[in-house]
Amino acid sequence: xxxxxxxxxxxxxxxxxxxxxxxxxxxxxxxxxxxxxxxxxxxxxxxxxxxxxxxxxxxxxxxxxxxxxxxxxxxxxxxxxxxxxxxxxxxxxxxxxxxxxxxxxxxxxxxxxxxxxxxxxxxxxxxxxxxxxxxxxxxxxxxxxxxxxxxxxxxxxxxxxxxxxxxxxxxxxxxxxxxxxxxxxxxxxxxxxxxxxxxxxxxxxxxxxxxxxxxxxxxxxxxxxxxxxxxxxxxxxxxxxxxxxxxxxxxxx
Numbered sequence: 001x002x003x004x005x006x007x008x009x010x011x012x013x014x015x016x017x018x019x020x021x022x023x024x025x026x027x028x029x030x031x032x033x034x035x036x037x038x039x040x041x042x043x044x045x046x047x048x049x050x051x052x053x054x055x056x057x058x059x060x061x062x063x064x065x066x067x068x069x070x071x072x073x074x075x076x077x078x079x080x081x082x083x084x085x086x087x088x089x090x091x092x093x094x095x096x097x098x099x100x101x102x103x104x105x106x107x108x109x110x111x112x113x114x115x116x117x118x119x120x121x122x123x124x125x126x127x128x129x130x131x132x133x134x135x136x137x138x139x140x141x142x143x144x145x146x147x148x149x150x151x152x153x154x155x156x157x158x159x160x161x162x163x164x165x166x167x168x169x170x171x172x173x174x175x176x177x178x179x180x181x182x183x184x185x186x187x188x189x190x191x192x193x194x195x196x197x198x199x200x201x202x203x204x205x206x207x208x209x210x211x212x213x214x215x216x217x218x219x220x221x222x223x224x225x226x227x228x229x230x231x232x233x234x235x236x237x238x239x240x241x242x243x244x245x246x247x248x249x250x251x252x253x
Contacts, residue, residue: 002121003030003049007039007067008056008083020110027117036062040070047076052117057084068098079120083108092138105141107151139243140164148210155202158184158195159236166240176233199232218242
């Protein structure tokens with residue numbers, strides 16, 4: 001059983017995570033704290049009681065960076081997943097310097113959180129955060145949230161992974177239906193038609209509730225925002241292309 005200490009001032013989020021893992025035979029939320037000061041005190045008093053810390057960055061009294069500072073100051077090495085609603089490249093870079101294992105952007109999918117926790121304990125040795133890939137993942141999530149796609153629907157997960165796959169493998173641009181959809185279907189153990197329908201549904205939601213100015217800036221040259229939605233392929237490829245330009249512009253890669 002992987003024992004988790006969750007440090008977060010969002011009581012409802014803690015309750016949701018506890019509820020999700022309550023019947024798990026692999027992961028258990030064994031303790032919680034609602035600010036950084038209380039959280040570090042719990043770690044200091046019983047660090048051997050926890051296998052991993054799920055740490056929010058923005059909290060009252062003392063924040064997540066305070067906890068990371070105190071862990072470093074006291075030479076306490078623990079597996080850490082940082083989760084926050086605040087996204088900026090300099091913050092991700094600063095957090096990565098503490099040797100945390102993962103950085104996740106709120107609101108996150110609980111199945112993704114479970115996967116990250118389990119992955120940490122499948123490794124033969126600890127590895128700190130991969131800044132480049134984590135920054136891509138966070139940037140994709142942030143963009144999809146801004147475009148109005150809720151993170152709890154399947155289409156969100158398919159689009160997120162599709163964009164990352166195209167970002168890493170530009171040769172897939174010409175094979176969205178023949179290569180990308182089958183790969184997503186394999187990853188999620190579903191059918192190609194379900195992948196395609198879920199992505200279409202997510203795009204329709206985005207077009208009804210997303211940031212119009214952002215949509216114009218991203219899709220304005222490829223679609224008429226007032227008349228038609230982008231196709232699945234246009235949506236995925238255009239976002240991947242935007243991220244590629246952004247990342248090369250700031251010299252991240």
